[in-house]
Structure formats: structure tokens, C-alpha cells
Amino acid sequence: MSDNEEMITDINVSIVHKYNFTAGASTTRFLFQLKKGVLTGQRCPSCSNVYCPPKGACASCGVATEDEVALSNKATIESFTIVAIPIPNNPIKPPFIVANLIPDGANISLTHLLSECVNEEVYKGQRVQAVWKPEQEWGHDMGNIRYYKPLDEPDVPLDMIGKLPVEGLGG
Amino acid sequence: MRDIAIVAYSQTDCVRSAGAANEVELIMPQLSAVFDQAGLSNSQDVDFVCSGSCDYLQGAAFAFVAGVDALGAVPPIKESHVEMDAAWALCESILKIRMGHADSALVYGFGLSSPGELPIVLSQQLDPYYLAPQWIDTISLAAMQARMMLDQGLITERDMAEVVARSRANALNNPHAQLAADVSVDNLLEQELFVSPLRKHDCSPISDGAGAMVIATVDQAKEWGKPYVLISGIDHCIETHNLGMRDLTDSVSTRKAAKMAGMANGKVDVAELYAPFSHQEIILTRALGLGDETSINPSGGVLAGNLMMTSGLSRIGEVFNRIISGEAQRGIAHATSGPCLQHNLVTVLEGV
Numbered sequence A: 001m002s003d004n005e006e007m008i009t010d011i012n013v014s015i016v017h018k019y020n021f022t023a024g025a026s027t028t029r030f031l032f033q034l035k036k037g038v039l040t041g042q043r044c045p046s047c048s049n050v051y052c053p054p055k056g057a058c059a060s061c062g063v064a065t066e067d068e069v070a071l072s073n074k075a076t077i078e079s080f081t082i083v084a085i086p087i088p089n090n091p092i093k094p095p096f097i098v099a100n101l102i103p104d105g106a107n108i109s110l111t112h113l114l115s116e117c118v119n120e121e122v123y124k125g126q127r128v129q130a131v132w133k134p135e136q137e138w139g140h141d142m143g144n145i146r147y148y149k150p151l152d153e154p155d156v157p158l159d160m161i162g163k164l165p166v167e168g169l170g171g
Numbered sequence B: 001m002r003d004i005a006i007v008a009y010s011q012t013d014c015v016r017s018a019g020a021a022n023e024v025e026l027i028m029p030q031l032s033a034v035f036d037q038a039g040l041s042n043s044q045d046v047d048f049v050c051s052g053s054c055d056y057l058q059g060a061a062f063a064f065v066a067g068v069d070a071l072g073a074v075p076p077i078k079e080s081h082v083e084m085d086a087a088w089a090l091c092e093s094i095l096k097i098r099m100g101h102a103d104s105a106l107v108y109g110f111g112l113s114s115p116g117e118l119p120i121v122l123s124q125q126l127d128p129y130y131l132a133p134q135w136i137d138t139i140s141l142a143a144m145q146a147r148m149m150l151d152q153g154l155i156t157e158r159d160m161a162e163v164v165a166r167s168r169a170n171a172l173n174n175p176h177a178q179l180a181a182d183v184s185v186d187n188l189l190e191q192e193l194f195v196s197p198l199r200k201h202d203c204s205p206i207s208d209g210a211g212a213m214v215i216a217t218v219d220q221a222k223e224w225g226k227p228y229v230l231i232s233g234i235d236h237c238i239e240t241h242n243l244g245m246r247d248l249t250d251s252v253s254t255r256k257a258a259k260m261a262g263m264a265n266g267k268v269d270v271a272e273l274y275a276p277f278s279h280q281e282i283i284l285t286r287a288l289g290l291g292d293e294t295s296i297n298p299s300g301g302v303l304a305g306n307l308m309m310t311s312g313l314s315r316i317g318e319v320f321n322r323i324i325s326g327e328a329q330r331g332i333a334h335a336t337s338g339p340c341l342q343h344n345l346v347t348v349l350e351g352v
Helices: A025-035 B023-038 B063-070 B086-098 B118-125 B138-151 B157-171 B185-189 B218-224 B252-261 B278-288 B311-324
Strands: A040-043 A067-070 A074-083 A096-103 A110-114 A127-132 A145-150 B004-011 B048-052 B079-082 B104-112 B193-195 B208-217 B229-238 B270-272 B330-337 B343-350
Touching: A025 A040, A025 A067, B004 B023, B004 B086, B004 B218, B004 B311, B023 B063, B023 B104, B023 B208, B048 B086, B079 B086, B086 B104, B086 B208, B086 B229, B086 B311, B086 B330, B086 B343, B104 B311, B118 B138, B138 B193, B138 B278, B157 B185, B157 B278, B208 B218, B208 B311, B229 B252, B229 B311, B252 B278, B252 B330, B252 B343, B270 B311, B278 B330, B311 B330, B311 B343
Parallel strands: A110 A145, B048 B079, B048 B104, B270 B330
Antiparallel strands: A040 A067, A074 A096, A074 A127, A096 A110, A127 A145, B004 B208, B004 B229, B104 B208, B229 B343, B330 B343
């Protein structure tokens, strides 16, 4: 390379692929229910754990989860974090809370946002409820639930989190 | 060195589209099938698990990780993955067993090729600076290879059509085949050209599906008390990325892999060759020096159905099935990867 030539440090090659993405048979059923405003899970025939969102298999047992169950709009906080820095391309302004929530009737958590709360006063075992978008905006999308908000109900003891029936703590 | 055997094999049918099924839904029935065959309950009963797949095919990042949901990995298991055909996952598993780190292994592969444009997707496996940006698809490269062979008088279009006619006829006896028919060579030659000199039937179809296999040391296989087939040799060899530096009319790497795997140590009753294009079966047959005593692609080969990332394992499974059924005593299975037969693996299987 002669001295007056610049070194090539990068080339620009755009890669565009088109796909007809498939969510999977079980996730598809979940998304259709979600469009109707119903949160569903699937029960493992082996260990009886209910998963939401379901992926068609129990990851622990490695067996298909065919049994579909409707879950409550109420949930319990299993863990959470307060996001203090802006996430690129995320329209939500910090600080906001991302939480692992276990809907009543399910045994494994799903991740969603928490709002209408004092961030510093959120805790494990706290009861929360889904706030859905207006029905005309529902799609095949987890975003149908805008966020969860605190619910005025007795706390769930730590060793009971993830073990509540669909009827809730008293059920 | 510890002798290693195949104990079980199962695969899906080759279908043009698996519909809504995701990777877990595709894999799980095959895992159940091989566990049943081997008398095992789940992946906790084997020492090692290795899979082969490529997320580019279905356009879902980390699909190979999602696939682990099918395994029952609680408590944790020893698991690995190759971004290659599952035949190479078998290769890794064999090394694991030979090193004494495992006595048994589950190998599986899956491919959802229908969601994307497979020949274009595969262009991205080419050299990333000069070839991949040109989007040269696999069919065009194979067509160029076939053209070289025709021009040099190494094959005729009739030779290629004969490969296809035999594949379609053999596939009539293969319940997993996607394309099977009783067709004449003359009829095939009347079909219009697709990517010259290839006609559509010279190219393997696009297929979705999955396959799984259980292997173990011979001692372990005897303990399980199931019929088994010995893997007496396996090796692979790769050629340069630079197509211009290769002799595309020959497959030096296949010949070398076969030699290292010990193919010549006995009679070859059956050979399953992973030839995605008709002329490539001729290249492979010649490179391996296979003659009339060998039945070539009795399943119909991948021209009858091509489960990307599983077809190589499927070739091994086909030979396994034929030895178990007593149809053959000794056979070889070939797997390929990359454009124009760039990377080749040969497995030698023997009945006991």
C-alpha cells in the first residue's frame, strides 16, 4: 500500500432477508386468546406447572404442554427493577419499573411493566392487576396489556408466590 | 479406543412447510421417538446432547436455544450446538465419547427452511467480503458447477436426469419423502430449464423437518439391550472458500474423508450421499469410487426431500435403518455443507 492511499477499515454491505415468521402452534393459540382479552397459560402434564406465555413445552420436563388454562388479570410481584437510564428506542421515559409477575393460576413469571405506583414503594409479594388497552386497540400482542398497577389486596407470603390458584390468595 | 454404536434414529416426513410448528414442536416428537426406541425416558438418561441447526433458515434469532425447551434440561444437562448439519453434531458427540467424557449422547437437528428464501439465505454462508455481497445463491453456483462438468464432457444432461429418475423411483419406498414418482428419463429431459443447465428436478426441494439419534458406547448399548449398528469410522474434510481454487468437477475432500474414515476396509453395500443437486451425486459416486456392488441413495436421497441441517444426519439414519433391517451389512453415509460440496463428512457403519 502506498503512503497516499487510505487504509480501508470497513465496508458497508446491507443484508436484507424476508421471512414468513411462525410463532409456533401453541404461541399462536396464546396470541389469539390475547386478542380476545384473555391471558392464557399451558399446564405441564408431568410437573403441573402452568407457563405464561406458553411455548408448547415444559422446559423442565421436556414434554408438550397441550392443556390450556385461562389466567387471572391479577398477579403477584416476584421480583422487579427500577430502570433509571433511557433505553435506546424505548418510548417509555425513566424511571420506570420492569417486573417479573406471576398471574394467579400460573407458576412461572412473565415480564411486564409496572405503573401508577410509587417506584420506591414497590415490593416482592405485592398484588398487582393488569391494565388493558381499550378493546378496539387489541391485537395479537402482549402490548394489549399496557402495564400492571398495584392492587389493594393482602400481600402474598414469599413462600406462596407462584403457587396461587386462578381465584387468588383466598382460592 | 471405545467402540461407538447408533441405537436409535427417527425423523419427520420432509414437508414443504411445517405450518405453524416452531422448533420445539418440531423436535419434541422426534426426541420422544428415539427415547422410546432406546428405552430411555428423557435427555437426563444420556450423558451429552448436541444439536445442529441454523437460525438464518427461519429468521428467528436463538431458535437453537429455544429448542432446548424440548429437552427437559432440569436438572442441568451437558449440551452443545453446531451451526451446521446435525451430522457434525454427531461428530462432536463421538469425540466426546471417545475422550471418555460421556458414554451416551442424544443428537438432533432441525430445519425450518420454508419461512425464508433458502437459496438466498444460503448465499450468506459465502466469503463475507467478495461473494456474499453479490448474493450468489446456491442454485446458481451449483448450475455453474454442472456447466463445467457438461462442458468438459464429464457428464451429460441424460446422466443427470437418470439420477433424478432413480431418486424419484426409490423415494416411492420412503415414507418420509416429499417427492416420489415413477418418471422416465425422456420425460424429465423434456422439462424446461430452471437455472441453466439445471432443471427444477435437478435441485433438491425445500423441506421442513427434524431428526434425532441416540448413540452410545457398545458396552452401554449392550446394557440397554437394544439392537445397534457400529460407527466404525467418521471423518470430515473442507476445501477453500475460494471457488476458483477448487476443482468443482471432483470432490477431493470427500475422497480424503472417506479414506480417513476407513471406507475401503470392507464392502460397501449401501451409500447414502448428501447430493443437493443431481450432478453432485455423480461427483460423489466417482470421488468415492463406488461401483455396482453399492446401492446408492436407496431412500431417494435429498432430491426426494432436503431437511437443511438434518439431511446429513438423516443419511446416517437411513444407513442405520437398512443395517438394522438386515438389508445391508456395511454402508457409508455422506454429509455436505457449503457451496458446491465444499465441506464433506463420511461415516462408515457396520452391522454386528
